Amino acid sequence: MYKKVDTNLNFVQREKEVVDFWKEKGIFEKSIDTRKKGESYVFYDGPPTANGKPHIGHVLTRAIKDMIPRYRTMKGYKVPRKAGWDTHGLPVELEVEKLLGLDGKEQIEEYGVEPFIEKCKESVWKYKGMWEDFSGTVGFWADMENPYVTYHNDFIESEWWALKQIYDKGLLYKGFKIVPYCPRCGTPLSSHEVAQGYKLVKERSAVVRFKIKDKDEYFLAWTTTPWTLPSNVALCVNPEEEYAKVKAADGYTYIMATALLDTVLGKLAEEGKEAYEVLERYKGTDLEYMEYEPLFACAGECAAKQGKKGFFVTCDDYVTMSDGTGIVHIAPAFGEDDSKVGKKYDLPFVQFVDGKGDMTEETPYAGIFVKDADPKVLADLDKEGKLFDAPKFEHDYPHCWRCNSPLIYYARESWFIKMTDVKDRLIANNETINWVPESIGSGRFGDWLKNVQDWGISRNRYWGTPLNIWECKCGKRHAVGSIEELKKMSPNCPEDIELHRPFIDNVTITCPDCGEQMKRVPEVIDCWFDSGSMPFAQHHYPFENKELFEEQFPADFISEAVDQTRGWFYSLLAISTLIFDKAPFKNVIVLGLVQDKDGQKMSKSKGNAVDPFKALEEFGADAIRWYFYTNSAPWLPNKFHDKVVTEGQRKFMGTLWNTYAFYVLYADIDNFDPTKYSLADAKLTVMDKWLLSKMNNMVKAVDDNLGNYRIPEAAKAMQDFVDDMSNWYVRRGRERYWVQGMTDDKIAAYMTLWTALVTVSKCAAPMVPFITENIYQNIVKSVDESAPESIHLCDFPVADEKAIDLKLESDMDEVRDIVVLGRSARNGANLKNRQPLSVMYVSADHELDSFYVDIIREELNMKEVQFSDDVSAYIDYKFKPQLKTVGPKFGRYLNEIRNALTELDGHKAMAELDSTGELKLNISTGEIALSKEDVLIESEQKDGYFTLTEGGVTVAISTELTPELIEEGYVREVISKVQTMRKESGFEVMDHIVLSINGNDKIAELVNKNREEICTDVLADEIKICTATNSKEWDINGEKVTIGVTKV
Incomplete structure (x- = not known):
């Protein structure tokens, strides 16, 4: 009837057989189809990039993203799970550059944009098969046959529609701004991309002498980017801070912030000689418009050509006194604050860096990359006597999130979405989302929204969604919102137009103002706009599937790693707010990053990266899934350790599997068929009722916790129940299965255990889908052909409130507490549990029925167990003052307290302390109360007994062996x-x-x-x-x- 159960806890081969079973029977598809009339529960799958391999963190994300939809499906919901592929952007381009041996945009242009784009298309599918195999092995169910693909025309067309909506609202604009810029990739990046690439670096900063015009005095100014100094056109001070002119010990006269004098000049002090002498004091505004000589001649020449005044002191409150000198140098082409000051004072615009990040020919450092120019700039300034100091400075510096090159802040023309205009709506929509944990929604993500910047949407690259703006020489601009609109306006749009460069670059449209041909701008857009558009673009909305989109928007649930707070989570909310003015998802579980066993970030270079395929082959998917559900709260970092995975597998899966194996072993011997009996008619014992009560409470807890996205709590409820079932119910009742024949008691035992195994398997099926399928097929489907074909086609269990008996559970808890205390007493007396003892006395709050007393007797191998209110014959207690707490409180009364404690009746004092939490004493000053922390309690064992007390329960075991x-x-x-x-x-x-x-x-x-x-x-x-x-x-x-x- 039942297949023999192999008790080997290596589940890998069994899991492969389950994957084959699911594929052969189409179980995933059936799980969707059988719920097609159910209420929708919408899940969005954040699209991975198929030109990169999966890593161990993807096991975590897939485990969470698979489990919640499985649970909701078993609850009766229709949960479509459309897979997706993120296919555009720098990651793909860089991979193709590496493949073709190209380096940078110039070489791409030489190779040819069209063949380069074709290679990009091929590259995005490089690891598609690996991802699909990986997803299957992990047990991640999604529709891989009909995925959304961000480079498909339909997807791009939906994005064009959205961009046109944004443009028509006046929120998409072209601006000349300071942008984070990657010289290696030759393109600006958005603020949320920048946020993902910070690295802690140590660099040389510069404290520079700027000679005041017509005086032998100097401003001391500080910068962390020496390469920007050739482009200096002004200095800036805080208008409200105090500044001082000082005569320094090095012979120079300096002006700098008073608050930082000791920090900067203190090193000049010598024995008997002060570092400086204050000559005058100023307010920051007093220094405004004071002129100084250009630091580099090239900047002075450039400013002269522009006919603009520069090289004077400006004021702005962004200058702080936390570091530096209180004076910063201004290069308006290379910093947002600098640019703001430059506009305020109409400063010359000097930009001696080209698009590749190299210094231009006007400077002495022509052709040198900016970061490589730093030491050369410092050396020249030092040679000319202009460098006061070049201290090392450790700070977080932005790097390209894909190529790892250092970014520069660089003034250039770019396209922006005016997110600052919808800031309040972003914040309001975010407040409607249930963040798990809440602290990320209100903290990390909420803070990001409060400081939101306009989204730099354009990229000067090739493989991406083309920005759908056409420009005319007459100044007219037009946003195209569909292929149909493009064809109507264009005299040369091919019927089968592909919406990519270079094909779209050749399509012109007729200017509605002057009749000339308009050309598309050359930029493509940020690939985060692609993934953020997936709620509607996956359905080619609004061009088709209008009802389907409306049914599936917003999502009920999404989940990704914490780094997506400034990635996908943000782009989803930003676009949804811009287009629909509502949050695009209702619930989100934020996942912590997976670290190595020592809590270090995994990386190939460190050699500590875990290969997910090897891990899955070694431990199996269920074991790793269970580890991620139980090891910590999902949003905390996970230290991946094989020993912890194995231990979790043993404690839960191993215990469940061995209990299942026990059932099958004896049920097969007895040819027991649960379909022939009814639990309702079974003559249940107290133990049966207890297990069924615990089971129904477990069902309630798991359902409530999963319904509220509390994953570790749900897992713990199941783990506790499985432990109860195996290590108490089955261990206590083994002999019931050994009885000859099919007695009423044996039927009750079989039915109770079968019901418990099936129920906990159904509860656990969303979390550990493989082992539960194995159990279900063998103990349910093998005996009941009418049962659903798979456990994943079953309904989630519903708790039977009538079967829950809290008094029974409480009594059994007390029994188990007494048993644990009794075992501790045996250990204390050095008496093994297999050595029978004559008697154990128990003092507790209330007596238990004889049934429970028998359990205690059997568990502890006692001939007799007696409950008694008085255990004074077996133990006594002595009390002493805890000096470190009583001393400070009562000082000179310490000896009195010590004497009073020695005179106490130990048992009465212990009872008083247990019931009230304090001990009252009368001393010369009156009545005082000592807490449990104030006394040291020593127990004195009486001959022939070993006694222990804990939690108000005392046990005394006889140690006499006849x-x-x-x-x-x-x-x-x-x-x-x-x-x-x-x-x-x-x-x-x-x-x-x-x-x-x-x-x-x-x-x-x-x-x-x-x-x-x-x-x-x-x-x-x-x-x-x-x-x-x-x-x-x-x-x-x-x-x-x-x-x-x-x-x-």
């Missing part, structure tokens, strides 16, 4: 050793054996004396006093003996 008890202990040890040898020898549970005893007459005599009991327990047909081939020497309570087992 000859009869000692003999019984030996017999229990022999039985235990024989059972261990049966298991080690691979014997089946019903195999009979011949038992051999050799090498110890005392043990041989005991075995012969208790022959009947031993033979019954170990299924021995015969006991021989002789040697055996399959034998092993054991130490039984200090007696050496050789035991042999041979299968009959």
